[in-house]
Amino acid sequence: MTDIAHVSQSRNLWLKFALPSILGAVVFLAPIPNGASFTIPFGILIDWVNDNFGTLVSALLIAVTVISAAATIAFSVFRLGPQSGFLAETFRVSPAWLVLRTLGAAFCLLYFTGTGPAFVTADSTGGTVVGFLMKNLLALFFFAAIALPLLTDYGFMEFVGAFMSRIFKRLFRLPGRAAIDGLASWLGAAPVGVMLTVQQYDMGVYNRREAATVATTFSIVSVPFCYVIAKVVGLQDIFFSYYASVVFIGFVCALILPRIPPLSRLPETFAHGRASEETDVILPGETAFQAGIRMGLARADAAPGPTGFLKNGVRNLIGIWFGLVPATLAVAMIALILAEYTPLFTWLSMPFVPVLEWFNVAEAQAAAPALVIGFADMYLPALIGAEIASQETRFLIAILSVSQLIYMSEVGALLLRANLGLNLGHLAMLFVIRTIIATPIAIFLAKVVIF
Structure with missing residues (x-):
C-alpha cells in the first residue's frame, strides 16, 4: 500500500509540474497563424475581449479607478x-501614490463623460491613454494575473533556467541562479524579477554587484506586456x-x-556582512535536464492546488487593477499632455534628432522624444510613436x-528603495547606455532583417 501511495x-x-507548465507555454509562447503572420493565444484573448466587450471594459475601467481612489483616500x-x-497593503500608500x-x-x-478640458479629452491624450491603452491593459492584467502563474509557479521557470545557468556564468559574470531570476522577469513581470533579486541578495546568494546587474539587466518587460506595446504601435502582426x-x-x-x-564599479560585498551562500543550480553528477526536472518538481510540490491558484490569481488581480492601473493612467496622461502641449x-x-537623421530614420523629429520619455514609464514611447507613419520607425520605438x-514609475522606484547601492x-546612466546600444541595432534589424 505504501508503494502504491508513493507511485x-x-x-x-x-x-502538477507538467500540465500547468505546458498550458502556460502554449498560452504565452505558442505561435498561432493570424492571416499572413503569427500571434500568441494570449494576444487573441485580449483582442477578443476588447472587440466584444468594449463598453463593459470601459465601465469596468471607470469603476476600478474610482474605487481605487476612494479606498486609497479612506x-x-x-x-x-x-x-x-x-x-492595507493595497490601499495604505504614500502621498505620491495617493495623488x-x-x-x-x-x-x-473627465474623458468618458466628455466634461474635461481639451487636453484631457483629445484623441492624442485621453483617447490614446484612457480609450485605448488602459482598456487593453485592463484585459491584459486580468488574463496575466490568472495565467502567468502557470509559467512562474509550477516549475517551468526552474526547468528552463537550469539549461541557461551555465550560460549566465560564462557570458554575464553571474551565478547560475540568476538564470531563474531573469526568467521570472521575462516570463512574469519586471517588478517580480527585481523583488526576487533583492530577496536573493538579502539571503547571500548574490553580492551587491551581481544583484544590481541582475535587477538592471534582466528585469525586462514580460511577454504579455510586449504584446501590448506591439499592438499600440500596430506591429502585432509581426x-x-x-x-x-x-x-x-x-x-x-x-x-x-x-x-x-556603473555596474562594474559596484563593490562585491554581501548584505548584512553575510558570506556567500551560492549553490550551483546543477549539482555534481547532474545534467542540466536532471537539474531542471529536480527543481521543477520541487517548485511544483510547493505550488498551490487549484483553489489556491485561483485565490492567488484574484489577489494578484485586485492588487494590480486597484494598485497599478490608476497610477499608470495618471503618469501616462501627464507625460502625454506635456509631450503634446509643451515643448519639454x-x-x-533635440540632441537625438541629428543622430536619427544620420541613421536615415524616417520622421526623426517626431521619433526623437520617444528616446527620452521612456525613463518615466515604459508605455510612453509607444504612445508617442503610435501615430508615426513609418513602420520601421515605429518598430524602433517599440x-x-x-x-x-529602466523606467521610474515602477522598476526604477523599486531599485531606488532596494539596498543595492x-x-x-x-539609473539614468544605465538608461542612456541601453538606449545607445539598442538604437543602432534596432535600426539595422528594421531596415535589413524585419522589413
Whole structure:
C-alpha cells in the first residue's frame, strides 16, 4: 500500500509540474497563424475581449479607478479599515501614490463623460491613454494575473533556467541562479524579477554587484506586456519578429553592461556582512535536464492546488487593477499632455534628432522624444510613436519601449528603495547606455532583417 501511495503521489506531482507548465507555454509562447503572420493565444484573448466587450471594459475601467481612489483616500487619509493585511497593503500608500491614483480616477471620469478640458479629452491624450491603452491593459492584467502563474509557479521557470545557468556564468559574470531570476522577469513581470533579486541578495546568494546587474539587466518587460506595446504601435502582426529582436538586443546589452561602469564599479560585498551562500543550480553528477526536472518538481510540490491558484490569481488581480492601473493612467496622461502641449520633451530630445537623421530614420523629429520619455514609464514611447507613419520607425520605438528597461514609475522606484547601492544617477546612466546600444541595432534589424 505504501508503494502504491508513493507511485500515486509521484504521478500527481509530475502532473502538477507538467500540465500547468505546458498550458502556460502554449498560452504565452505558442505561435498561432493570424492571416499572413503569427500571434500568441494570449494576444487573441485580449483582442477578443476588447472587440466584444468594449463598453463593459470601459465601465469596468471607470469603476476600478474610482474605487481605487476612494479606498486609497479612506485608508491613507482617514486611516479607516484594517491596519494590516492585504487591503492595507493595497490601499495604505504614500502621498505620491495617493495623488497618482486620485488623478487617474479624475482623468478617467473627465474623458468618458466628455466634461474635461481639451487636453484631457483629445484623441492624442485621453483617447490614446484612457480609450485605448488602459482598456487593453485592463484585459491584459486580468488574463496575466490568472495565467502567468502557470509559467512562474509550477516549475517551468526552474526547468528552463537550469539549461541557461551555465550560460549566465560564462557570458554575464553571474551565478547560475540568476538564470531563474531573469526568467521570472521575462516570463512574469519586471517588478517580480527585481523583488526576487533583492530577496536573493538579502539571503547571500548574490553580492551587491551581481544583484544590481541582475535587477538592471534582466528585469525586462514580460511577454504579455510586449504584446501590448506591439499592438499600440500596430506591429502585432509581426510580434514574433519583434520579440525575437527584443531578446537579441537584451542579450547584447547583458553582455556589455556588467563589464562597464556603473555596474562594474559596484563593490562585491554581501548584505548584512553575510558570506556567500551560492549553490550551483546543477549539482555534481547532474545534467542540466536532471537539474531542471529536480527543481521543477520541487517548485511544483510547493505550488498551490487549484483553489489556491485561483485565490492567488484574484489577489494578484485586485492588487494590480486597484494598485497599478490608476497610477499608470495618471503618469501616462501627464507625460502625454506635456509631450503634446509643451515643448519639454522636444527640447530634451533635440540632441537625438541629428543622430536619427544620420541613421536615415524616417520622421526623426517626431521619433526623437520617444528616446527620452521612456525613463518615466515604459508605455510612453509607444504612445508617442503610435501615430508615426513609418513602420520601421515605429518598430524602433517599440523596441526602445522595452529595451531601455529602466523606467521610474515602477522598476526604477523599486531599485531606488532596494539596498543595492544604486542611485538616480546610476539609473539614468544605465538608461542612456541601453538606449545607445539598442538604437543602432534596432535600426539595422528594421531596415535589413524585419522589413
